[in-house]
Amino acid sequence: AKVHYHDFVIQETPVKRLCNTRNIITVNGEFPGPTIEVNSGDTLVVNVVNRAQYNVSLHWHGIRQMRTAWADGPEFVTQCPIRPGGSYKYRFTVEGQEGTLWWHAHSSWLRATVYGALIVHPKENHSYPFAEPTREIPIILGEWWDANPIDVVKEAAQTGAAPNISDALTINGQPGDHYNCSSKETTTFPVKPGETNLLRFINAALNTELFVSIANHQMTVVAADASYTKPFATSVIMLGPGQTTDVLVTMDQAPTSYYIAARAYSSAQGLPFDNTTTTAIVEYDCGCATKPGQSIPPAFPALPVYNDTATATAFAAGLKSISKVKIPEPVDEHLFFTVGLGLFDCHPGQQCGGPKGTRLGASINNVSFVFPSDYSILQAHRQGVPGVFTTDFPANPQVQFDYTATDISHELWQPVAATKLYKLKFGSVVQLVLQGTNIFVGENHPIHIHGYDFYILAEGFGNFDPAKDTAKFNLVDPPMRNTVAVPVKGWAVVRFVADNPGVWLLHCHLDVHISWGLAMAFLVEDGDSELESLEPAPVDLPPC
Numbered sequence: 001a002k003v004h005y006h007d008f009v010i011q012e013t014p015v016k017r018l019c020n021t022r023n024i025i026t027v028n029g030e031f032p033g034p035t036i037e038v039n040s041g042d043t044l045v046v047n048v049v050n051r052a053q054y055n056v057s058l059h060w061h062g063i064r065q066m067r068t069a070w071a072d073g074p075e076f077v078t079q080c081p082i083r084p085g086g087s088y089k090y091r092f093t094v095e096g097q098e099g100t101l102w103w104h105a106h107s108s109w110l111r112a113t114v115y116g117a118l119i120v121h122p123k124e125n126h127s128y129p130f131a132e133p134t135r136e137i138p139i140i141l142g143e144w145w146d147a148n149p150i151d152v153v154k155e156a157a158q159t160g161a162a163p164n165i166s167d168a169l170t171i172n173g174q175p176g177d178h179y180n181c182s183s184k185e186t187t188t189f190p191v192k193p194g195e196t197n198l199l200r201f202i203n204a205a206l207n208t209e210l211f212v213s214i215a216n217h218q219m220t221v222v223a224a225d226a227s228y229t230k231p232f233a234t235s236v237i238m239l240g241p242g243q244t245t246d247v248l249v250t251m252d253q254a255p256t257s258y259y260i261a262a263r264a265y266s267s268a269q270g271l272p273f274d275n276t277t278t279t280a281i282v283e284y285d286c287g288c289a290t291k292p293g294q295s296i297p298p299a300f301p302a303l304p305v306y307n308d309t310a311t312a313t314a315f316a317a318g319l320k321s322i323s324k325v326k327i328p329e330p331v332d333e334h335l336f337f338t339v340g341l342g343l344f345d346c347h348p349g350q351q352c353g354g355p356k357g358t359r360l361g362a363s364i365n366n367v368s369f370v371f372p373s374d375y376s377i378l379q380a381h382r383q384g385v386p387g388v389f390t391t392d393f394p395a396n397p398q399v400q401f402d403y404t405a406t407d408i409s410h411e412l413w414q415p416v417a418a419t420k421l422y423k424l425k426f427g428s429v430v431q432l433v434l435q436g437t438n439i440f441v442g443e444n445h446p447i448h449i450h451g452y453d454f455y456i457l458a459e460g461f462g463n464f465d466p467a468k469d470t471a472k473f474n475l476v477d478p479p480m481r482n483t484v485a486v487p488v489k490g491w492a493v494v495r496f497v498a499d500n501p502g503v504w505l506l507h508c509h510l511d512v513h514i515s516w517g518l519a520m521a522f523l524v525e526d527g528d529s530e531l532e533s534l535e536p537a538p539v540d541l542p543p544c
């Protein structure tokens with residue numbers, strides 16, 4: 001196994017998109033940021049130097065961080081942010097995971113421009129569980145604002161309204177030729193006839209779940225969130241923010257140009273969303289391809305309509321682990337979390353005003369998560385600093401009701417805002433029902449867990465009913481992921497073993513929902529031996 005060293009300088013960089021040049025925050029002046037490649041088993045050391053005017057921290061999305069919670073990154077959870085002028089070395093080993101992950105800023109909305117791919121190749125001298133592809137192509141889907149994204153979220157926090165939607169969707173940082181001033185820079189992937197390539201899709205968009213298709217080409221899904229899946233063929237994939245999907249594509253069509261296109265899957269009825277389409281071009285290299293702007297346009301794929309929930313859920317249902325898995329049992333902790341939106345009077349840390357109960361908010365089990373502002377939870381936990389958090393996060397909703405009904409009483413629209421954690425014993429087997437609600441409006445929520453992967457045992461619509469839905473559990477080959485798209489007005493059941501000590505955030509990966517409080521954290525205690533305990537804090541951990 002190797003040790004890889006990287007220097008990441010956070011800096012302001014002028015970037016031109018959609019006819020305007022703006023200074024954005026980047027890593028090393030690159031947008032998207034640098035791609036990191038490792039083999040499973042390797043160690044990464046990333047020295048982050050902050051030369052920007054914002055606080056920043058970086059998260060290695062999907063990396064398990066066994067015993068190294070200090071390197072996980074969410075600000076005020078596992079560390080205080082790296083202040084302007086400061087630096088911090090993230091050091092961790094990538095173990096037992098292979099496939100596509102990514103890294104992104106975990107401070108305010110900085111991740112709109114601060115993100116990149118993190119590719120985990122098989123262990124040295126190991127191969128893929130499929131034929132070696134000719135090329136590997138990371139394809140990062142993003143969202144672009146013709147404004148400073150930090151201002152966008154700040155303004156929304158002041159008014160209590162939904163933040164402005166993005167002005168473009170992007171593929172590898174480029175909107176593509178359906179947008180003004182963007183056509184010349186459209187991302188192009190050269191390929192050769194006959195080869196089979198591995199496309200590594202990452203949804204790095206802030207607030208948009210995405211359908212993706214390639215004109216005329218079938219995709220064979222082989223992995224999701226850095227876990228291998230049983231190969232299955234599809235013409236469209238759906239990724240919630242935070243999710244990755246690896247597909248094999250054989251270049252077996254007439255040698256010309258084809259669009260890859262992505263656009264929103266938007267499940268919240270009546271809420272505005274970015275309804276634009278981003279494109280890139282797959283160009284067969286045979287001297288005969290059509291270039292953008294030429295008279296014969298590349299072939300365009302059929303994409304589902306924006307609210308095609310049937311296609312989104314059918315795709316999720318198609319994912320199975322590559323082989324039979326050993327399901328953790330028996331369950332020690334049965335948790336039931338409602339996830340959904342709502343309206344607030346006010347949220348701590350926000351400037352409030354206007355009529356009561358009109359500010360958009362979100363919660364889990366009616367608790368709206370408040371990030372500490374001057375301490376990190378993990379440090380407070382290790383150093384025994386009182387008053388930063390409590391461990392009374394409820395295992396079940398305090399009030400049970402018909403979560404997916406059409407008219408839910410306003411009484412249930414007033415969550416408490418607090419920094420509540422749920423404590424787990426080392427090694428306990430956790431089963432978590434994530435129940436979407438129809439409070440204010442139902443929506444598909446991509447729920448992401450830090451420090452863990454979970455098995456997705458089942459998903460469905462309406463209210464989870466243990467009497468009949470337990471029978472639907474896939475206990476043979478459920479997919480393993482770090483982010484589950486909980487169906488709109490529906491539920492998902494996940495299971496994991498709490499074998500990684502530390503403080504681990506669970507949140508909706510739609511960033512607008514995090515800013516509204518759709519988050520909580522698990523506090524996983526140390527086990528009995530040193531090998532079951534959190535490592536000591538790094539000496540250069542940013543001061544609070």
Ligand code: C2O
Nearest residue numbers: 059061074242448
């Ligand atoms: Cu990629 Cu806490 O998120």
